Amino acid sequence: MxxxxxxxxxxxxxxxxxxxxxxxxxxxxxxxxxxxxxxxxxxxxxxxxxxxxxxxxxxxxxxxxxxxxxxxxxxxxxxxxxxxxxxEGRSGRLSVGYFSSAGAAWMPALIKRLTFEHPDLTVDLVLNELASRNITPDIDVVIDPPEGGGRAGYRHVPLASDPFVAVVPAEHELAKVRSIPLADVRGETWVSNDLAGSLGHRIVVSACAAAGFTPRFRVQAQEHFSAIAFVAAGVGISIMPRLAARLLPPEVTRIRVTDPTPVREISALVRETARPNPSAQRLLEMLLELNAHPTRRGRSADA
Structure with a gap:
């Protein structure tokens, strides 16, 4: 060895x-x-x-x-x-997997609250978009694949439906409307905000196919923060999950997308263990409570 x-x-x-x-x-x-x-x-x-x-x-x-x-x-x-x-006498450890937009929107407040309630708890946060398959978090906050399917050894708990929105420059003519059919942005310059082949990318491309076109991505930003910056600079528009577009600079606005609305389903995968894990159960309760009250998620009700 x-x-x-x-x-x-x-x-x-x-x-x-x-x-x-x-x-x-x-x-x-x-x-x-x-x-x-x-x-x-x-x-x-x-x-x-x-x-x-x-x-x-x-x-x-x-x-x-x-x-x-x-x-x-x-x-x-x-x-x-x-x-x-x-x-050192700390009584427990909790491993939590998350993807970037859920991490930014949900995890800071939830983990602060959880560790306040359990001061001896150590929480390991793992970005599951990059993590090895050998990582086995106690709770994994994930995007469900469109084709469904669970994970062996885990209990599947639905959390939220996260619709995609159009993110456009504030000076764009589309910024004047509250919602827009997906087909109406087919001729725009598109900025990607996810890796090609990823779940989010597949959801958008599938919705575009249902609307009768294939999007042409002129800028491959591949993540939300850079994509928003490109939109703010007036380079193009981006279709991204509402959770990722919750905080936008003044140069950018978001619009509902209809006919169809791309949606990603967010779930918690809870590892099944022989002994109960109270901290994992408490975090799950917090996630369910958070998503039962949309205004607590930091999301605007008009987008």
Whole structure:
């Protein structure tokens, strides 16, 4: 079994580019760093570094080991945190997955409230748009795929329907109306706000197909904040979830979309465990309460 500390020192050398840089960053001597590298090379049976001028350079095997060990080191760091919690008397830990717009709109207030009620609770927040499949949060706030389907070991709890809206420059002629058929923006310059092939992108493209056209994305912003900035600059319009368009600069306005209205369904996946998880259940209650009262979500009732 590989020694996690040696692996951590090795990763520091790869990241820093030299033994001396790793020694400075880790507060060690260069001799101690070199000894760890030699021991790791013996453990793995790999040539990890080769001479390059006056220094060393990682081999391809070393680069692959550094990349593949990232997740393992992250999990080891989490285990260290668990041990620290136990040592310091903190009574619980909750792992919560979320996507970016739900994270910005919901999580700060909910986690503040939850940790006020449970001051000994440690909450780990994981952006599930980027997280590894090996991450198993206690609660995962997700967008349901249009084709349906759950996740093994989790209970599915619907939270909210989140309609998409048109985000347009405030000076645009469309800004004067309260709602617009989706087909009426087919000729506009479109700014994407999600990755191609993602759930959100597929929902928009499917709705456009139902309206009889295929959108042409001239700008691939691929996330909401940049897309809103492009719209504010007058580059084009964007069709995005209302939750992502809840806070807009004065140069931008949002409009209801109809005929059809693209909608994403948001749910909580709650991990099923042998022992009840009170903090997970409490957060679920908060999520359900929040989405039972739309005005508490920071959303405008007119969009």
């Amino acid at each position: 590989l020694d996690p500390h040696r692996l951590s020192v090795f990763r520091s050398v790869v990241a820093g580019g030299s033994v001396q840089a790793a020694a400075d960053n880790l507060g060690m001597t260069s001799s101690a760093v070199s000894q760890h590298l030699s021991a790791l090379a013996r453990e793995t049976g790999l040539t990890l570094f080769q001479r390059a001028g006056r220094g060393i350079a990682p081999t391809q095997a070393a680069l692959e080991l550094a990349a593949q060990s990232e997740e393992a080191m992250s999990q080891w760091g989490r285990l260290d945190s668990v041990v620290a919690d136990l040592r």
